[in-house]
Amino acid sequence: ETVLTQSPGTLSLSPGERATLFCRASQSVSSSYLAWYQQTPGQAPRLLIYGTSSRANGIPDRFSGSGTGTDFTLTISRLEPEDFAVYYCQQYGSFRLSFGGGTKVEIK
């Protein structure tokens, strides 16, 4: 089973700053099967990025994803007030999906 470890656990930043979130897999993940989600309090998760770097419908271009093998990154180029949320990475392998533990991006 592939375990995803996200870091940092919490990121304290100001609006306008750049956010870099990391997701490390315990074994190699196909780049086709790495996704990122955003969740705000009381809401369902929302797909941001799929296939490592493809933005989902309606996702602004300040969100970008990259990576390969075991190391993946979600970057938010300039934080908007609505971007303060929890972010999860997700992978598929060995007939199951798995999620990372999440990174909370909070207002500094």
Add this chain to the structure above:
Amino acid sequence: EVQLVESGGGLVQPGGSLRLSCAASGFAFDSYAMDWVRQAPGKGLEWVSFISSSSATIYYADSVKGRFTISRDNAKNSLYLQMNSLGDEDTAVYYCARDYRKHLDHWGQGTLVTVSS
């Protein structure tokens, strides 16, 4: 517009059973695989189960295997999760989600399942 609406959650005693439903609309339900994902209070996301568009392929997380059963009725545009032998660890919000090439592109708002005596 894609819509997924879960129902069937509630309070159940340990050892009890519950059946969740997910009503889908706004897309060709019979062309998409579907998943259940849960989130315990204050915790992260945990994948629960997957079912292919034709029900031919089904996967479960180890934590629910043998206790939960996923199914779907394409004629009714509905997804189900039968949960048996529920324990405290199953307390969570349960989301249904549309699966597109192993990522979840649309989610319902969730239904809360509370296991408590």
